[in-house]
Amino acid sequence: MKNPVLNISSLVGVIVLAFAIPYFVEAFTVLNFTVYIIMAILSLSLAFVWGMGGIMVLGHSAFFGLGAYAYAIAAVNFGPGWEAVTLSMLVPATFAALLGYFMFYGRISDIYVGVITLAVTLILFNLINSTSGPQYKIGSAPIGGYNGITAVPTLSWPNGNFIDINGMFYLSVGLLILSYLFIRYYLSTRYGKVTVAIRENERRAELLGYNVAQSKLITFSIGGAIAGLAGCMFANWGSFVGPTIFGLVQSAQIIIWVIVGGRGTLIGPILSCIAIQWMTTQLGMQQVVNVGFVLGIVLTIFVLLVPSGLAPLLAKIPNVVRSRLNGKPKEDVALGSPAEEGQT
Amino acid sequence: MIPVLRGIDLNLAANECVGVLGRNGMGKTTFLRALMGELPPWSGTIEYGGSALTKSTTQERAKAGLGYVPQGKHIFSNLTVAENLKMGCIKDFRNFETTVDEVLELLPRLKELLERKGGSLSGGEQQLLALARCLCGKPNVILLDEPTEGIQPSICDEIVDVLRLLKEKSRISIILVEQDIEFLWALCDRVMAIDKGVFVHVIDPKEAGSEEEAKKFIGIEDN
Numbered sequence: 001m002k003n004p005v006l007n008i009s010s011l012v013g014v015i016v017l018a019f020a021i022p023y024f025v026e027a028f029t030v031l032n033f034t035v036y037i038i039m040a041i042l043s044l045s046l047a048f049v050w051g052m053g054g055i056m057v058l059g060h061s062a063f064f065g066l067g068a069y070a071y072a073i074a075a076v077n078f079g080p081g082w083e084a085v086t087l088s089m090l091v092p093a094t095f096a097a098l099l100g101y102f103m104f105y106g107r108i109s110d111i112y113v114g115v116i117t118l119a120v121t122l123i124l125f126n127l128i129n130s131t132s133g134p135q136y137k138i139g140s141a142p143i144g145g146y147n148g149i150t151a152v153p154t155l156s157w158p159n160g161n162f163i164d165i166n167g168m169f170y171l172s173v174g175l176l177i178l179s180y181l182f183i184r185y186y187l188s189t190r191y192g193k194v195t196v197a198i199r200e201n202e203r204r205a206e207l208l209g210y211n212v213a214q215s216k217l218i219t220f221s222i223g224g225a226i227a228g229l230a231g232c233m234f235a236n237w238g239s240f241v242g243p244t245i246f247g248l249v250q251s252a253q254i255i256i257w258v259i260v261g262g263r264g265t266l267i268g269p270i271l272s273c274i275a276i277q278w279m280t281t282q283l284g285m286q287q288v289v290n291v292g293f294v295l296g297i298v299l300t301i302f303v304l305l306v307p308s309g310l311a312p313l314l315a316k317i318p319n320v321v322r323s324r325l326n327g328k329p330k331e332d333v334a335l336g337s338p339a340e341e342g343q344t
Numbered sequence: 345m346i347p348v349l350r351g352i353d354l355n356l357a358a359n360e361c362v363g364v365l366g367r368n369g370m371g372k373t374t375f376l377r378a379l380m381g382e383l384p385p386w387s388g389t390i391e392y393g394g395s396a397l398t399k400s401t402t403q404e405r406a407k408a409g410l411g412y413v414p415q416g417k418h419i420f421s422n423l424t425v426a427e428n429l430k431m432g433c434i435k436d437f438r439n440f441e442t443t444v445d446e447v448l449e450l451l452p453r454l455k456e457l458l459e460r461k462g463g464s465l466s467g468g469e470q471q472l473l474a475l476a477r478c479l480c481g482k483p484n485v486i487l488l489d490e491p492t493e494g495i496q497p498s499i500c501d502e503i504v505d506v507l508r509l510l511k512e513k514s515r516i517s518i519i520l521v522e523q524d525i526e527f528l529w530a531l532c533d534r535v536m537a538i539d540k541g542v543f544v545h546v547i548d549p550k551e552a553g554s555e556e557e558a559k560k561f562i563g564i565e566d567n
Binding site: 190193194196197200201203204205206207208209210211212264 | 380382402403406407412414418419420421422423427430431432434435437477481
């Protein structure tokens with residue numbers, strides 16, 4: 001989508017649609033859509049780290065969980081203000097920077113980076129799970145072990161007014177749009193171009209003289225910060241955080257959203273995250289088919305039949321239609337080509 | 345572990361083109377990769393402009409002025425030609441437009457391809473792009489690994505013209521690993537024959553009968 005007019009109209013369209021949704025659906029649906037949007041921020045963060053940066057992270061929920069816990073603990077100690085929100089991004093970003101430093105400067109290969117991140121999130125899961133006694137506190141915030149932290153103080157508007165269900169929805173949509181625009185901006189800068197070049201051909205980027213480890217570290221930390229922001233919103237949404245957000249299921253879901261949406265695009269993982277969560281909710285209302293079973297089938301179908309994901313497939317449709325109408329083949333669109341990030 | 349390179353001793357003067365010739369598996373590519381720091385040597389030194397490079401990283405060597413065009417091109421296939429060239433401007437990114445324009449003057453064929461994805465180019469065009477991107481980094485020494493491999497003759501001629509021009513006007517030094525004797529003889533001031541990781545012979549391309557002499561080092565014997 002390189003046409004700026006189309007870009008702006010799409011953005012305005014999304015804002016208008018988001019603004020209108022709470023007027024047309026009931027509060028329960030708005031509440032559900034809010035969590036879909038929050039998860040879309042999380043999906044976007046992995047789409048950036050993995051899809052754009054080529055860093056395979058299997059345990060991305062670690063940063064999501066750290067963000068949620070950082071917010072909850074800070075909100076209990078200092079109150080639910082900008083300090084807590086800042087910490088919810090700073091803690092996972094710093095953690096990502098530390099972890100990334102050893103992984104990228106240690107030249108650990110891609111697959112082991114994935115395995116290490118997965119191991120880290122499981123360690124965090126077990127660590128938090130084993131802190132259920134009253135002695136496990138940070139300041140005045142009990143960590144709560146497998147019970148999690150309940151009654152997390154939630155954010156208010158700057159004028160002090162309570163953020164209601166609709167407000168939380170608007171805030172989440174706003175943060176999703178901001179995160180998306182930030183990533184788009186970053187990718188348009190020199191650093192962003194290097195990020196994509198490293199994904200394309202790490203060896204070549206290094207031979208050209210780029211600091212691959214540093215670039216990966218920045219990408220990984222930004223991704224951690226955005227995942228942390230999603231965690232902060234999740235803690236606000238439910239006023240609760242528990243250790244399951246570090247779990248394997250959570251991590252697997254994020255990967256599925258990105259694969260189905262299209263690795264190498266930003267819009268795809270956002271849309272697929274919302275669609276899959278909506279489908280999961282709908283399937284959860286019936287007793288006939290197991291939700292996990294259906295999700296597994298969806299993932300298998302996409303991996304086998306549409307490996308490039310949904311967004312590149314949809315992006316190809318206008319070209320195919322145009323070529324059919326013109327009766328001659330148009331220039332091929334490399335399906336799933338990660339460079340299509342500029343178009344989606 | 346078995347050493348791949350032994351007895352490698354080479355001085356490269358400014359403005360000089362040195363060819364490296366040998367059969368497959370004799371260590372030609374390993375030699376270039378060692379120069380670029382991809383394979384750290386167990387012993388020996390690499391110096392450039394009076395400074396030791398032996399312990400420098402690949403990134404540092406590239407910034408110091410070594411430009412490498414590896415075998416297989418290694419372009420960014422999902423970036424456009426223009427983006428590929430932009431990525432090459434590591435030394436002076438702010439003035440990348442000027443640098444790219446200068447390089448495109450040398451390789452005008454790429455001007456028409458700027459918006460095409462690197463991966464959609466032909467093999468020859470990709471090779472030109474790889475060379476152009478290397479030139480965008482304003483290297484003082486270019487390491488070329490089999491640039492003619494699978495490339496049509498007209499593009500090989502284009503590459504020869506560009507390299508000759510660079511050598512004459514920019515004082516760029518070149519190390520050219522190649523098996524195409526005609527290509528080597530068109531550019532090189534001297535050719536090192538490599539066999540089992542050792543430079544076994546120096547050939548002067550200007551000498552009569554030198555081409556026949558070179559053939560035995562790549563396993564072509566006239567009957």
